[in-house]
Every structure is written in structure tokens, then in C-alpha cells.
Amino acid sequence: MxxxxxxxxxxxxxxxxxxxxxxxxxxxxxxxxxxxxxxxxxxxxxxxxxxxxxxxxxxxxxxxxxxxxxxxxSNSPSPSSSPSPSYQQQTPSQKTQPPPKQNSDLSGKDYSRANLSNKDLSGRNLSYANLSGANLSDTFMHKVNLRGANLSEANLFRANLLLADLREANLRGANLIGADLSGTDLRGADLTGARIRSGERLLVKLIGANLAGAIMPDGEIYQ
Known part of the structure; x- marks a missing residue:
């Protein structure tokens, strides 16, 4: 086989x-x-x-x-079918940020409002990166390093953050509904206003997560 x-x-x-x-x-x-x-x-x-x-x-x-x-x-155009240079330029509204490359150090990079949905970012170093407003729904981030990263207003719907490092991360206003944060290190993270519930029902997996010193969505500091 x-x-x-x-x-x-x-x-x-x-x-x-x-x-x-x-x-x-x-x-x-x-x-x-x-x-x-x-x-x-x-x-x-x-x-x-x-x-x-x-x-x-x-x-x-x-x-x-x-x-x-x-x-x-398959999608690469052949030389004979390449469009003229005037059609190859993108307008600013069409430009998108390239997805993070595997095994590259992405610490401090700017991915604000980038569409990274369904990407595999497992094990990457994104410490102190700017991911504010980014679409990270259904993204796989097993053991990703997001220490000190800016994830404010990011969409982390159903994201897999198993065993991720989120120490001192900014998660203010982030959508964490359906996210798996099992075993995640959230010490000192700021989750003020983050969406984690529907009514009284908790919709985030936090099994084994370390929340010491984290600011919870209601503004209380976790002891």
C-alpha cells in the first residue's frame, strides 16, 4: 500500500x-x-x-x-493564455493576504482582518501577531503559539485551539462560540466581551485550560 x-x-x-x-x-x-x-x-x-x-x-x-x-x-495559466499586463494588476479591494507558510516564524506579523478560515496553523509561531478581526472559523490551531497576540474581534467559531499558548493574548470581543480551548494556556489573557455563551449555556470547551489571572468576558479576573 x-x-x-x-x-x-x-x-x-x-x-x-x-x-x-x-x-x-x-x-x-x-x-x-x-x-x-x-x-x-x-x-x-x-x-x-x-x-x-x-x-x-x-x-x-x-x-x-x-x-x-x-x-x-491546475489553476496556473499557460503562457499562451496569460492575460495582458493591464489585466494582471489587482485593485486594492481585491488584494488578499497570503496564508501563513508552513514552518515559518510568523511572530509579530500583521494578519488583521485576513481570511484564514479552515487553514491549518498547527504548531505555528504567531506570538504577538496582529489577528484582530481575522476570520479563523474552523481553523485548526493545535499547539499554536499565540502568546501576546491580538485576536480582538476575531471570529474563532469552531476553531480548534487544543493545547494552544494564549498567554497575555487579547481576545476582547472575539467570537469563541464552538471553539475547543481544551488544555489551552490562557494565563493573563483578556477575554473581556468575548462571546462564549448562549444564554446560560457555555459553548466553549475549556477542559484542562489554565485561566489563572485571565480577565473573563464579564470583566472578572479568574482566580
């Missing part, structure tokens, strides 16, 4: 599945094998869940990389 076939099998997909199918399969399997769903005293299943997540993450990353590269090649 080739590596490609193995990646599809790990995600329980048929070879040739679309990028959307890869993303959906990934989300389904992460939900099933999330360690928080396994009893803490069952060390065998905890280890199995961690191994499964590692394999699922690798399969998704490899398939996303392959499909993104293929789309880039």
Missing part, C-alpha cells in the same frame, strides 16, 4: 476524495478520538487516542498539501 492510499484509509475515505471531504472526515474523526472523550484512568485508551490523533493529523496535513499543490498547478 502506498503512503497516499494509507492516508486516505486513515481518514476512512476512498482515494480521490475532495479537499472538502478530507476536511470533514478529519473533523469527524477528531471528535471521535479526542482524548477528552476517553476516561482519564484508562491509560490504554488514552494512548490509543493520542496515536490515532497523530495519524489523523498527519494524513490530513499530507492530503491537504497534495491537493493544494495540485490546485495551484
Amino acid at each position: 502506498s503512503d497516499l492510499e494509507r492516508y486516505y484509509r486513515i481518514l476512512e475515505l476512498e482515494p480521490g476524495a475532495t479537499l472538502e471531504e478530507v476536511n470533514q472526515a478529519y473533523k469527524d474523526l477528531v471528535f471521535v478520538w479526542h482524548p477528552d472523550r476517553i476516561p482519564k484512568d484508562n491509560l490504554r485508551l488514552q494512548q490509543k487516542a493520542q496515536d490515532k490523533l497523530k495519524a489523523i493529523n498527519e494524513a490530513r496535513e499530507k492530503l491537504r498539501s497534495l491537493k493544494t499543490k495540485h490546485q495551484t498547478i
